[in-house]
Amino acid sequence: MNYRHAFHAGNHGDVLKHLALALILDALKRKPAPFGVLDTHAGRGLYDLTSNEAERSPEWTGGIGRLWGQAGLPAPLARLLVVVARFNPDGALRYYPGSPALVAEALREGDELAACELHPEEHSALKAALRSRQGVRIHARDGWEGLGALLPPQQKRGLVLIDPPYEAPGELELAGKALAAALRRFRHGLYLWWRPLKSESALEAVDAEIANLGAGEMLRADLWVDTPRLEGKLVGSSLLIVNPPFGLAEALSQCLPTLADLLAAGQSGWRVR
Ligand SMILES: C[S@@+](CC[C@H](N)C(=O)[O-])C[C@H]1O[C@@H](n2cnc3c(N)ncnc32)[C@H](O)[C@@H]1O
Secondary structure (H helix, E strand, C coil), X not given: CCCCHHHCCCCHHHHHHHHHHHHHHHHHCCCCCCCEEEECCCCCCEEECCCHHHHHCCHHHHCHXXXXXXXXXXXXXXXXXXXXXXXXXXXXXXXXXXXXXXXHHHCCCCCEEEEEXXXXXXXXXXXXXXXXXXXXXXXXXXXXXXXXXXXXXXXXCEEXXXXXXXXXXXXXXXXXXXXXXXXHHCCCCEEEEEEECCCHHHHHHHHHHHHHCCCCCEEEEEEECCCCCXXXXXXXXXXXXXXXXXXXXXXXHHHHHHHHHHCCCCCCEEEEC
């Protein structure tokens, strides 16, 4: 396990994923009944953008850094920035919240987050970052195993975020199979699955497997900041959302043109379907 999200925190992929996450959390909170969230690959929760890793690989400057301080953003993006600003009370962008921090910030009484993080250092940092939060359980366990053991959530409604590092060959296909198995246990859950935008044929194949389960509605949202390529630096990402909440496709379609413009490093683009 060599992957460290600190090198990538706040980049274009995080912005896309966390925008969708924030919109899904808003949708879950439209109903008073409590919900559960399972974050299978949680990371350290809070990223210091002045850390050695972020300084060596300042990907955030092409992501959240380009949005910070922008006026006139579409409302869902402006709301995401308000949440990020809560982690930066002195007004300068220094801390970027990862998925478990964003979820913890959104929880109400009775809502719960189960976050799995296998790397010992990242796990300790996550525990420290979320130590006083109500409703948060942090597991030092394999996220794939967590998908089997921790679903369905006690609340019987909620979200599963699947965001592995894709450092092992075949992890895309493994994630697809794990999602298919999870859907059999928690059929009506919302699923948000982040994937690198590299091979269109590989993404189509895994998505077809999920579609063949008759799993329910599926929404795919892609954002690229340069022409996607198989090798080298990641320039785009793709979300698959199963059982998307009402209005999510419209909200993403409202924001992605702005993201493609502001985050462009070359031939940028977006797609929601
Ligand atoms: C892409 S990062 C997660 C970022 C986080 N979801 C966010 O949006 O802020 C992937 C994380 O998974 C962790 N990891 C790798 N393999 C794992 C496994 N099998 N189970 C749980 N965590 C794992 C890595 O240490 C890394 O912190």
